[in-house]
Amino acid sequence: MNHPLKKHFKKSLVAFAALTLVTLVISLSLGSVHIPFKSIVEILISRLPYMGHYYPSYPDARSTIILYIRLPRILLGFIAGISLAVSGSSMQGVFKNPMASPFILGVSAGGVLGTAVGIFFGIWWPLLPLMAFIFAMGTVFTVFFLGRVKGTTDITTLLLAGLAMNFMMTALTSLILFYSDPTDRMSIVAWTWGSLSGTIWNEVWITLTVALIGSALVYAYARDLNVMQTGEISAKQLGIDVEKTKIIQLVAASLLAAVVISFTGIIGFVGLIIPHASRLLVGPDHKKLIPISALLGGIFLVTCDTVSRMSGEIWVGVITGLFGAPFFIYLLIRNRGETGW
Amino acid sequence: MVILQLEDVKTGYTEKKPVLKELSLNMDNGEFIGVVGPNGSGKSTLIKTITKVVNPWEGTVRIKGRDVKDLSRDQIAKIAAVVPQDTYISFPFSVEEVVLMGRSPYLGRFENYGIEDKRIADGSMKTTETYRFKERKINEISGGEMQRVMVARALTQEPELLLLDEATSHLDIGHKKEVMDTIKEKNREEGLSVLSVHHNLNLAARYCDKILLLDQGKKHSFGRPEEVLTRTNLRAVYGIEAEVHRHPKDGSLYVSPVEDNIRSNDAAKKMRVHVICGGGSSKDLFRELIKENYGVTAGVLNVMDSDLEKADFLDIECVTEAPFSSITDRAYKNNLDMIKKADAVVVTDFPVGNGNLRNLKAVERSVKDDHELILISPHEIKERDYTEEKKAVKLYRKLLENKSDVATVKSIEGCLNHLRIMRTKDK
Known part of the structure; x- marks a missing residue:
């Protein structure tokens, strides 16, 4: 496969944006209560400024379902998909390794531990995301600290430190699981598979803000990331501030993933396969890869969450894995023998 | 005009173990200087010091009269381009994408490659004869082609000083000649200054106007090839007995161990x-x-x-x-x-x-x-x-x-x- 969309990048971007809209609207109409497209459009338009005069607001339950249940959930799914995919693209670039994921620096393991600690000590539940976030970023900064060698960030040391901290956090979580009662145990395990149910608008605004800032930072340093693929010394000799690029990319990518999983729990696979699939479509140039990954990640996660909603709330991480893994294997077989992802 | 000037440079990687010691060098615009010396004599460190990858502990490095300490990485990259010994690129960029990276120091953070950038990249790909496979993936070309791509990338920086870090040492004899001939032509016709680190004495003797012989981080001798590549010098630095001949056709020197x-x-x-x-x-x-x-x-x-x-x-x-x-x-x-x-x-x-x-x-x-x-x-x-x-x-x-x-x-x-x-x- 030879990067079929590389030459048509702008057209592809428009096509994927259109596909995004279609996915969002279809997803809004699907669920335990069927709501026709016409009503959805009317409900949405009625909420736009100055439009309320022309479309009197729907007072019925359908309006509530759309505006307070489905819409925030679908938007959070979309934002989470974007964040995880952009984070994965960035991590794979910094580590120069197609096996890197948003969780490589311990975001997920830290997040689980934070949640487990919170549940174990019976912390007021709205504070659980804050616990997850603090532990996730705490782990990342510990790994960062360990990865500093002589004033520079050493990628191999970082990788190993991430591995060690992942083990450490997972072991501590298991210890908590061991002493927890069955109900708490179930909540903790459920968290490790992620869910978008019960999303409220505030979560959408917070993740949206972080997604915009984080993705903008990753994109701003996209060309630097490209040049770094030819080696760090070579990049320096081409005028790149390698250290700054690494720190910005790693912090932005970790933040993107940490904020999302704090609200949703761990949703795996998106941050690993979406960058892969996008690279196969548009090639490894991060200037193209990051926007395409973002849209593809959003579409993929909204689709998976819709399946989750339609199938009695199976954890969304299970769906991404069930969809993602076979697709991944398909790509693997299709590209077997070809060099370079 | 002096393009590169080193003054009593001392540097290294670990404390108290300097790799370069009291090294001074003056390089005029348009010169082709070869740097030779045994393994560990500081050849590659010299290039890293010039490009501010390694900072001098003592002494100064000046490019076009300005201390590299006061120059940003972008500013250095616009004057001095490096062709490394070998390059591994993890993702399948196309040849053209890699060559275009040479324009990076000229672009703003959100700026994209313009028509002018593409024209310059096309030009250097044509010079190095890589243009015809510019669409190919970088990890699917041969070692010889790869080095030519790296030369093209360096030329795309529009440098005034080209630094070769054993750029041809992994190539077979035919490709060595091809790459060096291309660079020599740029040197002769456009006055590009070249500082070329060599493992191979014969290659240095053939292409360089002057040779700097390094011994344990110090300048052993510097001058025209026949002044530097002498039996005495080779015995002192490399510890070998060698004969120095003149090529029957083009008169360049070559060395063969006896x-x-x-x-x-x-x-x-x-x-x-x-x-x-x-x-x-x-x-x-x-x-x-x-x-x-x-x-x-x-x-x-x-x-x-x-x-x-x-x-x-x-x-x-x-x-x-x-x-x-x-x-x-x-x-x-x-x-x-x-x-x-x-x-x-x-x-x-x-x-x-x-x-x-x-x-x-x-x-x-x-x-x-x-x-x-x-x-x-x-x-x-x-x-x-x-x-x-x-x-x-x-x-x-x-x-x-x-x-x-x-x-x-x-x-x-x-x-x-x-x-x-x-x-x-x-x-």
Whole structure:
């Protein structure tokens, strides 16, 4: 496969944006209560400024379902998909390794531990995301600290430190699981598979803000990331501030993933396969890869969450894995023998 | 105008272990300077210091009169471009994308490559003859093509100073010449200044106007090739005995290590095998022969031929010829002498051209002499005969007519087996 969309990048971007809209609207109409497209459009338009005069607001339950249940959930799914995919693209670039994921620096393991600690000590539940976030970023900064060698960030040391901290956090979580009662145990395990149910608008605004800032930072340093693929010394000799690029990319990518999983729990696979699939479509140039990954990640996660909603709330991480893994294997077989992802 | 100036530079990686010591150098615009010296003498560190990858502990580095300390990475990259020894790129960028990276120091953070940038990249791809495969993935091209791409990327930086960090050391002789010729042309025609770190003395002597010989981080000598590459200097820095010759055609210097007496005597005691090869055709033969305790000699090999490099590495006595030159009478005669002394002569499946046809003539002339002659894959000569009028094919046909004296084997393993049988018979 030879990067079929590389030459048509702008057209592809428009096509994927259109596909995004279609996915969002279809997803809004699907669920335990069927709501026709016409009503959805009317409900949405009625909420736009100055439009309320022309479309009197729907007072019925359908309006509530759309505006307070489905819409925030679908938007959070979309934002989470974007964040995880952009984070994965960035991590794979910094580590120069197609096996890197948003969780490589311990975001997920830290997040689980934070949640487990919170549940174990019976912390007021709205504070659980804050616990997850603090532990996730705490782990990342510990790994960062360990990865500093002589004033520079050493990628191999970082990788190993991430591995060690992942083990450490997972072991501590298991210890908590061991002493927890069955109900708490179930909540903790459920968290490790992620869910978008019960999303409220505030979560959408917070993740949206972080997604915009984080993705903008990753994109701003996209060309630097490209040049770094030819080696760090070579990049320096081409005028790149390698250290700054690494720190910005790693912090932005970790933040993107940490904020999302704090609200949703761990949703795996998106941050690993979406960058892969996008690279196969548009090639490894991060200037193209990051926007395409973002849209593809959003579409993929909204689709998976819709399946989750339609199938009695199976954890969304299970769906991404069930969809993602076979697709991944398909790509693997299709590209077997070809060099370079 | 001085483009590069080093003043008493001292630097290194670990404390108290300086790699460069009190190094000073003045380089004028348009000069082609070679840097040579043994492993660990600080050659590559020099390039890293010039490009601010390594900072000097003491002393200053100035590019166009400005201290690199006061220049940003972008500013340095607009003046000085580096071609590294080898590059590994993890993702399948196209050749064009890699070359365009050379425009990076000229672009703002959110700026994209413009028409002008593409025009410059196209130009350097055409110069390095990489344009025709610009769409190909970088991890699917050969090592020689890769180095040309890296030269194209460096030229796309529109540098005034090109720094080569053993840029051709992994390339075979043909590609070495191709890459160096391209750079020499840029130097001559456009006044591009070149500082080129070399492992290979002969390459340095051939292309550089001046040579800096480094010894343990210090300047040992600096000047024109004939002033620097002398027997005395080579003995002092490399600890070898070497002859320095002038190339018969273009007058450039070349160096070939000389055999000392101890080793030749050693060869005299053992069963002697003379190998006629070239162009890498000897494969593992030298090593296997040494392992099985034969006295090995070889010839005639051109300096810079990969077979000669292998032979030098194993201390094998060779008849040598100037690089890229046809076999002269002197070498031809020396080769005949060695063939006469040998108990067995092995002819590998090397490519034959007009330049080395005399190697086969020497074999043909001595075929009746009292030694075993082993030919590796003689029947495939048609595919590797590059002479006019298929002279090599004819010579092989003559050799094979003397069936009783000539053994034919298909591989190096077959050749070794044949020699083993021969040795047991003798005993």
